[in-house]
Amino acid sequence: MKKIITFSLILFSGMVCYGQQKGHSEVYLNWNLGAPLNNSFATGFNAAGGSIGYNTFICKNFAVGGAIGWNNYNTYYERQTYHTKTGAITTDMYTYIFALPIMATATQYINAGKFVSPYIKVGAGALYGEQSQYYNIYEDRTTDWGFTVIPEVGAKISFIPGSKWSLNASAQYLYATNKASVYNLNNIQTLSVNIGASWKFR
Template structure:
């Protein structure tokens, strides 16, 4: 077992060296803006989100990578009634949605400036959605996996040799899930970038 761990560590270091000077990682703070079925369930803008991305450059202006994120939404609905099947629940209602997108992405970078790079990107993957309605002491939970398409427009600013800033706007389109709906939202993101 120890031999396997050592081999995996060595392989990871070799791969990281292979991508060095041509790859970057970013950690982004995300503000989520709900739309569609999600807006009907939780109408509030959410400042509770994060995304972590890693990409390497195929050419000087094209990157490919992968990422994961988490965006949470919450809204207090007040006193209401909810019917689920043959049961009706009444009480103070709180709605929660947790969205976990997992994706691969590609981006095209415009311009020749080494420090400021506007870009357009697209991501494909899946999103796990956990949708909850708490009414009094009862909880109605619906969850599932959806197909994800994630177009993005952004700007990378290289502040120093190995660090920079990322500003972007993402539209996270998730396909319809039974008993959940389409949990589509936009993200306004700001984050730190590390160039390798």
């Protein structure tokens, strides 16, 4: 966790306004495809995520804003026996994680060109999480809140110079402090890619 905060602070500290031109604002919508990294509760690639956000440029290459994202991860486990200290349980089941990060963001554009504008972004905020097990007709669910940090690298791609529309492509790492001890979940980490579009306005 300390490493992630340190890395994020380094990213933030590198974000500078080297042009004092207050600019436009933008809204964006991304499709998020990714996988959890660190737990066996829900594993594998899932494509049922997204994010929506708003940025306002406080100078030419630096924007601040906010975003809300969502991710769904589920895994099916064949019928098997799980042994505990005082017994055992046999069933098949789905495990499911729902993650909803709500965050403030800072975005630094680097060498923005006519067509491609690479950027680094850091989001920080809260993450609402749900962890569920579905078996037969039953559901066990826990909910929790945690602190989240989401560093991201990507690029905006404009096919027509000056267009209000551009495509987004990025990769992001999510770390959240959410815990669910009943499922032996100490935090949430995911690695994902975003594909989407943004619309610029003044």
